[in-house]
Amino acid sequence: MGAGHAHKLYRHGHSPVHDLPPHCKLVAVLCFVVVVVSTPREAVWAFALYAALLAGVAATARIPAGFLLKRLVIEVPFVAFALLMPFVVPGEQTELLGVPVSVPGLWGAWNVLAKGTLGVGASVLLASTTELRSLLLGLQRLRLPPLLVQIASFMIRYGDVITDELRRMSIARRSRGFEARGVRHWGVLAKTMGALFIRSYERGERVHLAMVSRGYTGSMPVIDEVTASRTQWAYASVLPVLALAVCLLGWTV
Amino acid sequence: MHVPDGFINAPVSAVAGVVAAGAVAVSLRGARRELDERTAPLAGLVAAFVFAVQMLNFPVAAGTSGHLLGGALAAILVGPYTGVLCIAVVLLMQGILFADGGLTALGVNISVMGVVTVVVAYGLFRGLTSVLPRTRRSTTAAAFVAALVSVPAAAVAFTLLYAIGGTTDVPLGKVLTAMVGVHVLIGIGEAAITALTVGAVLAVRPDLVHGSRGLAAPLKLRVDGELVDAPAAAPAPAAPRSTRKVWAAGLVAALLLAGFVSFYASADPDGLEKVAADQGIDEKVEEHGAADSPLADYGVKDVENARISGGLAGVIGVGVTVVVGSGVFWAVRRRRTREASGTTTGTRSD
Amino acid sequence: MSLPTAPAPSLEVSGLAYAYPDGHQALFGVDLTVARGERVAVLGPNGAGKTTLVLHLNGILDAGAGTVRVAGLPVEKRHLAEIRRRVGIVFQDPDDQLFMPTVREDVAFGPAAAGLRGAELEERVMTALKQVGMEAYATRPPHHLSFGQRRRVAVATVLAMEPEILVLDEPSSNLDPASRRELADILRSLDVTVLMVTHDLPYALELCPRAVILSDGVIAADDRTQDLLCDDELMREHRLELPFGFDPRSVVVPLT
Numbered sequence: 001m002g003a004g005h006a007h008k009l010y011r012h013g014h015s016p017v018h019d020l021p022p023h024c025k026l027v028a029v030l031c032f033v034v035v036v037v038s039t040p041r042e043a044v045w046a047f048a049l050y051a052a053l054l055a056g057v058a059a060t061a062r063i064p065a066g067f068l069l070k071r072l073v074i075e076v077p078f079v080a081f082a083l084l085m086p087f088v089v090p091g092e093q094t095e096l097l098g099v100p101v102s103v104p105g106l107w108g109a110w111n112v113l114a115k116g117t118l119g120v121g122a123s124v125l126l127a128s129t130t131e132l133r134s135l136l137l138g139l140q141r142l143r144l145p146p147l148l149v150q151i152a153s154f155m156i157r158y159g160d161v162i163t164d165e166l167r168r169m170s171i172a173r174r175s176r177g178f179e180a181r182g183v184r185h186w187g188v189l190a191k192t193m194g195a196l197f198i199r200s201y202e203r204g205e206r207v208h209l210a211m212v213s214r215g216y217t218g219s220m221p222v223i224d225e226v227t228a229s230r231t232q233w234a235y236a237s238v239l240p241v242l243a244l245a246v247c248l249l250g251w252t253v
Numbered sequence: 254m255h256v257p258d259g260f261i262n263a264p265v266s267a268v269a270g271v272v273a274a275g276a277v278a279v280s281l282r283g284a285r286r287e288l289d290e291r292t293a294p295l296a297g298l299v300a301a302f303v304f305a306v307q308m309l310n311f312p313v314a315a316g317t318s319g320h321l322l323g324g325a326l327a328a329i330l331v332g333p334y335t336g337v338l339c340i341a342v343v344l345l346m347q348g349i350l351f352a353d354g355g356l357t358a359l360g361v362n363i364s365v366m367g368v369v370t371v372v373v374a375y376g377l378f379r380g381l382t383s384v385l386p387r388t389r390r391s392t393t394a395a396a397f398v399a400a401l402v403s404v405p406a407a408a409v410a411f412t413l414l415y416a417i418g419g420t421t422d423v424p425l426g427k428v429l430t431a432m433v434g435v436h437v438l439i440g441i442g443e444a445a446i447t448a449l450t451v452g453a454v455l456a457v458r459p460d461l462v463h464g465s466r467g468l469a470a471p472l473k474l475r476v477d478g479e480l481v482d483a484p485a486a487a488p489a490p491a492a493p494r495s496t497r498k499v500w501a502a503g504l505v506a507a508l509l510l511a512g513f514v515s516f517y518a519s520a521d522p523d524g525l526e527k528v529a530a531d532q533g534i535d536e537k538v539e540e541h542g543a544a545d546s547p548l549a550d551y552g553v554k555d556v557e558n559a560r561i562s563g564g565l566a567g568v569i570g571v572g573v574t575v576v577v578g579s580g581v582f583w584a585v586r587r588r589r590t591r592e593a594s595g596t597t598t599g600t601r602s603d
Numbered sequence: 604m605s606l607p608t609a610p611a612p613s614l615e616v617s618g619l620a621y622a623y624p625d626g627h628q629a630l631f632g633v634d635l636t637v638a639r640g641e642r643v644a645v646l647g648p649n650g651a652g653k654t655t656l657v658l659h660l661n662g663i664l665d666a667g668a669g670t671v672r673v674a675g676l677p678v679e680k681r682h683l684a685e686i687r688r689r690v691g692i693v694f695q696d697p698d699d700q701l702f703m704p705t706v707r708e709d710v711a712f713g714p715a716a717a718g719l720r721g722a723e724l725e726e727r728v729m730t731a732l733k734q735v736g737m738e739a740y741a742t743r744p745p746h747h748l749s750f751g752q753r754r755r756v757a758v759a760t761v762l763a764m765e766p767e768i769l770v771l772d773e774p775s776s777n778l779d780p781a782s783r784r785e786l787a788d789i790l791r792s793l794d795v796t797v798l799m800v801t802h803d804l805p806y807a808l809e810l811c812p813r814a815v816i817l818s819d820g821v822i823a824a825d826d827r828t829q830d831l832l833c834d835d836e837l838m839r840e841h842r843l844e845l846p847f848g849f850d851p852r853s854v855v856v857p858l859t
Contacts, residue, residue, distance in 0.1 A: 009350055026349075033356045037259050037266075041420075074353050078257050089423050108421025115259025116355065123352035133704040133744070135349060147281050147293060151342045153704060154297020155304060160746050161698050162298075162305045190446050193321075194453025197302055197330060201461055204298035206699040208291045213661055213692045214713035214764065215684060218290040221715030223708050223724070294702065 011128045016235070017061035018129045021228035022138025024236035029126045031240035035247045036118045041111040043250035047118065053242055054121045061129045071124040075116050082109040082116075132156055137226045150220055154207070162200055169195065255347065256362055256411070258355030265418025270360025276368045277341050283334030287463075292335070299331050300339040307343070322439075324370030324407070325378075325400035326447045330454065332463040333375040340367035361414055369410040374403035389455045392462070397448035404440030408432040611675035613639045613768045613796035614660065618669030620820075621655055629655040631820035632669065637768070639674075642790075642797040644807035644828060647817035648842035653800045656817065657772055660798075661690040674767045688717055691761030695773045697753035701745035706737065706756050709745060713764040731763035732756075735789050751782025758789065768796040775803040804832055804845055808854060816841050829856055 017025075032053075039046050058068055086096070089105030096106075130138070136156070140149045169192050178188060208216075228236075261269070284292050303323040323343075328336035341363045347353040354362045378399035385391035412429045419428075455462055614637040622628035629652040637643050647653050658664040659671055662678045671678040673689050694700050703709035710728045719727060732738040735755040745753055754774065761769060774790070775783050787810055790797060801807050807814055807828055814828040818841040824831055831837065832851035838844070845851065 030356055033258050034263070037355075037357050038263050071352065074351060075257055078260075085421060085423070088427060089421060104421065108423070111420050112257070112259055116257035119258030119355040119357070120352040123349065123356060127350045127352065132350070136704065145278070145281055147285070148277065148338070148342060148345075150293035151297045151300055151338060152346055154294055154702065155300040155342055155346060157702055157704055157744075157746070158298055158301040158698075159304055162301045163308065166305050166308070186442075186445055187449055190449025191453045193306055193446070193450040194457070196305065197299075197450065197454055198458055198461060200298045200302035200305075201295065201331075201458075203699060204295040205291070206694065206696065207294040207298065207702050209658070209663055210692075210694055210700045211294060211702065211712075212290075212663060213687055213690075213694075214760065215687050215716035216290070216712075217684075217716070220293075221712065223711045223715050 009127045010131055011063060011067065013062055013129070015061045015129070017057060017125075020236050021141075021226050021232055022130050022134040023141040023226060024138075024228050024232055025126055025130055026135070026138045026142060028236040028239050029122045031237075032122050032243050033119045035240060035243040036122075037115055039115075039247045039250045041107055041114070043253065044110075046246050046250035047114045049246045050118050050243060051121075053239060053246075054118065054125065057125055057239060061125065063125065063128055067128065068121065068124055071128070072117065072120055075120050078112065078116055082112040085109040085112070134226065137224055141226050146220065158200075158203070158207075161203075162196065165199055166192070166196055255344075255354030256358040256365070258357050259420060260355070261358060261361050261414055262418040262420050263357070265414055266357050266361055268360075269364045269414060273341070273360040273363035273368065276337055277363070280334040280337040280341070284332075284338050287332050287334055295331070296335050296338050296342075299327060299335065300342045303327055303339050304343050304346070321446050322366060322370065322404065322407075322443060324366060325374035325396070325403045325443065326450060328371040328375040329378055329396050329399065329447070329451055330462055333371050335463075336371045336375065337367050340371065361411075365407050365411045365414065370403045370407045373406040374399040377402055389452070389459070392455060393448050393452040396451040397444045399444075400447035401440045401444035404443050405433050405436045408436035610639050611672075612636050613641070613674055614798065615672040615675075616656075616659075616669070619656070619659060619666055619671060620668040621652075621659065621664060622667055629820055630659075630667075633817070633820070633822055635815060635822055635825075637796055637798060639767075639796055640794070641813060642799070642811045644811035644814040645798060645800045645817055646802070646804065646807060646814055646831070646841075646843055651817045651841075652820045653817055654772065657692060657770055657800060660768075660770055661687045661692060684717070688713070688764050689767040690770060691764055691766030691768070692770045693754075693757050693761050693772065693774065695776060697750070697757040698746070700757040700760060701753060704744055705741070706732070706743050706745055706748070707741040709756065710741075710760050710763045713760060717764065727763050727765075731759040734762055734793065735759045736785070749782075751778050751785065754778065754782070754786060755789065758786070762793070762795075766795060768798060769793065771797065771799045771801075773801055773803075774799060775801065775806045804843065804851075805849055805854075808832055808851055808856065812856070816843070829854070 032050075036047075036050055039050075055065075058065070085108040086101035086105035089102045089108055091102045091104040093100050094103055094106075095101070127135075136149055136153050139152070140146065173188065173192070178185070284296060288295055303326075306321050306323055306326070308320070324336065324340050327339050330336075331339065344354060344362050344367060345359065348356055348359050348362070378395050381395035381398060382392060385395060409429070409432070412425065412432050415423075415428055416425050451462060614635065616633050616635040619630055619633040620628070621630040633652075633656060645653055645656070655664065659666055659678070660673070662671075662680075662683050666678070673686055676682050676686060676689070678686050701709050703712055707728055710731050711724055714724055714727050728741070729738055732741060735758050737752060737755050737759060740748060740752065740756070745756060748756065758769075758771075758774075769790075771790075774786060778786065783806070787806070790799075790810055797811070799807065799811055811828050814826065814831050815822050816824040816831065816837070823841060824834075824837055829851055832845065
């Protein structure tokens, strides 16, 4: 859960994948994940093909495998959850390395692991080939309510600022010999968070003043519009369309 | 608990998506009413705050740590509408940027972690504050209970979704037991940190705590009207009563929740296995030479017997509630006394 | 310093008083006139009401009593959009001011809010960025810039609106000496009226021929900057202190 948030997300580069308009990529990834999720779990080979498709995209985008794999650790908590399933799900039992496990449980674990991993892989590819800013523009283009996009944009703009404040406060705490070791120290951490909240809120008020001073009246002026040509849409649709073909095969075979 | 893709089946995910979209739409409207044109910068900054706070790990016990989910905290500090928006935006960004939580499960995640947590926490908080005497202490206590209940409530909501659309047929009782059991523990941490944080904000800028706006107004008026130490003196006699009442309420809530877990554990002998597997998972995995489990973050380590492990969760739950609860009141009382003797002109100009 | 008589002064504040909603009164009748093209420093101790005064200049706070006029236009609800275009405020923390994801969008925010679009908008943005020497950073996110660079971009965000008067709140705070000098060069090169709120007395002396002292919510003194800084008693009375070793008498003020 908390892991991996500090990673550098975007990998700068110029590849056909990088150059696609953000909203095309968002739609493509979403469709891909929907297709993956609706594939029957028994079609094991289909998931191998999906993985191959993603690997193809990664190769086109020139994202090294190591970078991708490192980002996959985000799903570790659920890997653990999936590993439980063979032991708790009732049903037909079988032996694996001398341990009794349930067959439906194994299928369940496989299902969660395969689909979850593919979903994470697709999202990671999206985030590492699309700049934050264009992601927001893409969301805006996809008709996400403008207020929501604004909130997201402020969150991203000030995420670093606030995390920095948090880090400075933590350094200040430690410089005075404080080390959080257990429940006893929750009070101190909570005070930190209280102070952080007040700082964040007051900064919000100041940002609002700065915006009003420059003519803000409740809606963001449109400065950039992202557009996509028919070719770009076609290009972006390659991944979900191929996946759909695999999925349909998976249902029929 | 960010649900990944493939955990909940497509139709239920879609329905959850519609529910989440509806809730966000209502919240957009409500937040506009609460904050008007300040919505975007303020909600954005609070979302950034929630995001940062989720990165702040607090140590639980030797070597393990957890982090805040923030739903209850956001609801109490900035109000339910803005709270839902903040959590929804945080989850959206986590899903898209960090692949934390699946894209198809976004609706599930927002419904469970955003809407349920915020609604339960805020409803409970308002309910409690209207019953309890209007003091900072009871506000803090109400925040504690609200956060404590909100986390298992989210777990129950998740179980419900899983019951309808889970992709694997795990017996419901087991899922519920495991989810609620684990989340009562998480909830206690969440509750303590939330209450302490709300307390810390109340001490410095009570006007910023949305849930206690009514509380701030009379305090300020009295500061202007009479002697400056009047507000501190007035609620003092009422304090012991309120403390005891809230303390009792917290204890009852914790006992109920713990009892809930134990009930399921004993009613369904197989269910024990789940709790055991959940909480003793590292033990089992270690036996077979596999790696350490991250679930140990919230689990009870090295418990040999399933029954003991199950019961332990409940006992620890109540025990920690009592200890932390008393700690909260102790801390609050200390601050209050310090305040009464120290600061005199407590009004802010901006 | 003789004031030019023909055009309306850039800023005309008369009898301005203000109390915050909680009863705390910050301004007790401020009178201040700034002629077009002038550079004036507002000096004063902490809590003198400097920031409160600044927030009145573009109508974020409504005057309790008295009036504010910008280039002859009274600061009122119905003129607010025009007033906010004419008064460019550079706030103390550039992080508060730079709220958009990239430098370019941030500089474009003001003019775009005023209705500018397309090539005209783009040109306005680049001109403003060139004025502060930051045109190479247009596509960068603000939080990847150094503090001095962020302050310069903050100035550009305001310049892009082609304001009548530039109001700077503590422009030199947190700047290293090189950034400080660069900002001074930029401010000197601009052809606008400047009102600079500051504690930094040498900076005020360097940039502003005229200074006023705001103390206890009123203008306590209004004179040539050098004369004010040399008046030891006045300075002491208003908690203004020169940095160690700095002698305003020995400084040759650049002619502007």
